[in-house]
Amino acid sequence: MTVTGARLVPELLCSSLKDSLAFHVGLVGFTVLYDRPEDGFAYLDLEGAELMLEEAPERTDDARVWWTAEPEKPYGRGINLQIEVTDVYAIHARLNAAGWPLFRPIEEKWYRKDDGEVGNRQFLVQDPDGYLFRFFSDLGERPLG
Numbered sequence: 001m002t003v004t005g006a007r008l009v010p011e012l013l014c015s016s017l018k019d020s021l022a023f024h025v026g027l028v029g030f031t032v033l034y035d036r037p038e039d040g041f042a043y044l045d046l047e048g049a050e051l052m053l054e055e056a057p058e059r060t061d062d063a064r065v066w067w068t069a070e071p072e073k074p075y076g077r078g079i080n081l082q083i084e085v086t087d088v089y090a091i092h093a094r095l096n097a098a099g100w101p102l103f104r105p106i107e108e109k110w111y112r113k114d115d116g117e118v119g120n121r122q123f124l125v126q127d128p129d130g131y132l133f134r135f136f137s138d139l140g141e142r143p144l145g
């Protein structure tokens with residue numbers, strides 16, 4: 001068996017697919033690979049990072065809804081989705097131009113890995129439902145010290 005495509009694709013339930021698409025496609029720069037408007041569903045891609053969005057029905061007892069608890073914003077508490085992009089500044093600029101608040105400002109951050117460090121230029125932002133996204137561009141590696 002051959003695996004094709006992304007090996008992990010988060011599916012995020014959202015309160016308004018329209019608002020989520022305005023953020024993810026309109027501001028961040030994802031493209032819609034395909035959608036099912038009749039189901040309130042869209043499958044997105046950003047430089048190979050794939051994401052599914054589904055508008056949740058108002059009833060939380062609907063068998064199709066996969067809430068593990070009553071929905072309360074911000075959704076996805078305790079998780080941040082890290083996405084590597086070629087130009088983190090471009091996404092950052094679009095969000096700033098739209099007046100979208102950032103969860104953490106853009107920064108250069110180095111993380112220890114084995115006997116060295118790997119660097120990210122990154123910022124964190126919440127989407128309309130409060131899911132936390134960390135967009136970053138790779139700064140390479142350097143020795144510890």
